[in-house]
Amino acid sequence: MPVPVRERCRCRCGADAAVPQVQEIVFRNFYTAFLSVRVQRPGPGGPRRWVTCLRDHRLMPCPHTEEGSQDYFSLHRHQMLCDMDQVTAVRFILRQPSPVWLHFTIEELQIFPPGQKSPQKDFPSWLSQLSPPEQPASLHGELPDPEKVSTEVQQMWVLTEVIRARQAAARIGRFDVDGCYDINLLSYT
8 A cells, every 4th residue: 555645845936036047046945755846937938937947856865764754965966867957936845655754844944046055155175075985096196285274174064053053952752643652663672
């Protein structure tokens, strides 16, 4: 018997929310398993039409477990299936097939146009582009300047402190549903 899929639609619509070009979408997940993104653009004949730019992007590896449930995500222009120019509205379609999570959404949503720096662009390129294990970096001039590394590590430490400060002080009871626990989630000793 197939499990029913629950969907929610979160819209950013209207002339005041229009973003002509979208370079990057940054958000924090809250128990959403899959995300689809649709944008409204002018059609070839003039009327606006909705186009699907991202279909069923997986945010949680397994919808029934917590992995990826509260992670930060960044969707770049090159990941989209359609052109992200002349966008007048953006629609986010959230899916959660698991009955374990009663509430799911995305939070801290930010849409960046080209030219505007997102918070993730502050990371140094040598940290985001690690060399493959079969091609280790040689010690002949490929290591970054120690002073530069020191300042960038300090910036990373500040970012981790900001993220830690944003997290709730008390942990949420994540395995209970309406005050009850699923017997399959409990461990026996």
